[in-house]
Structures are given as structure tokens and as C-alpha cells.
Amino acid sequence: xxxxxxxxxxxxxxxxxxxxxxxxxxxxxxxxxxxxxxxxxxxxxxxxxxxxxxxxxxxxxxxxxxxxxxxxxxxxxxxxxxxxxxxxxxxxxxxxxxxxxxxxxxxxxxxxxxxxxxxxxxxxxxxxxxxxxxxxxx
Numbered sequence: 001x002x003x004x005x006x007x008x009x010x011x012x013x014x015x016x017x018x019x020x021x022x023x024x025x026x027x028x029x030x031x032x033x034x035x036x037x038x039x040x041x042x043x044x045x046x047x048x049x050x051x052x053x054x055x056x057x058x059x060x061x062x063x064x065x066x067x068x069x070x071x072x073x074x075x076x077x078x079x080x081x082x083x084x085x086x087x088x089x090x091x092x093x094x095x096x097x098x099x100x101x102x103x104x105x106x107x108x109x110x111x112x113x114x115x116x117x118x119x120x121x122x123x124x125x126x127x128x129x130x131x132x133x134x135x136x137x138x
Contacts, residue, residue: 014110014111015051016047016108017046018126019041019073020105020106021104022072024097024102026093026097032076034078037077037078037093041072046071046072048069051118052113053118057115057116075109077093077120081121083095083124102129103129105126105129107125107126108123108126109122110122
């Protein structure tokens, strides 16, 4: 019976994650020199049990957020991701990441699973974050 449940989960590709954006940027990291759209979501309801892409790939290939399961998920894509903003206007991560209210935004993100990786497919902004003025303290 447990094997049948795992097989059913493996068939499921897309997962929806709802939470708050805590970081968003375009660039590389010390672990990955490729420029990507990168963002992190915090939520009490991340469906870790539905994310099956990392099963059987080994701990070296499994991200820390998945191992720890402490309410965060980090997502990245080399491609600009479609965004439906809080006013119902279609845009993309290129334009959305430039807004001053991305951090703190409540979002729903559709994630596609492949063996050993997950990819954001689309972002729907449910509520904008608080507007931040980067020049406030200058």
C-alpha cells in the first residue's frame, strides 16, 4: 500500500505553495555562479510531503530547506517567470522584482517537479508587501 502511494505522488508534477516572499533577486550565489531569478518563501503550510522530486537523489543533491523543513522554500529559474500582480495585471519577474513592494508580498506559486529539482512555473500575488523606500535613510 505504501508503494502505491509513493507511485501516485511521483505522478503528481505541480505543487502549489502559498506564503510570504522574504527575499527576491536576480543573480548568482556562492554555490551557483549562474544568474537566475531567486526567491524565498516563508510559510507554515509548505507542502513538503507533496514535494517528491528529491526522493532518492541523495543528501548532496537535496537542498537544506527540504531537509530542515522549517517553513521556508527557495526557488530559482534561469527564465523569467510569469507573474499575476495583485491588481490582476500579467507581468514577469523581470519587472516585478524591480518593484519596491515585493518583499513581504503574500503569493501563491505553482511549482513543477522533475527528478532531483523543482522549478517555479507561475506566481500569483495575493497581497502586496509594504512599500520600501531604498533612499529613506540617505
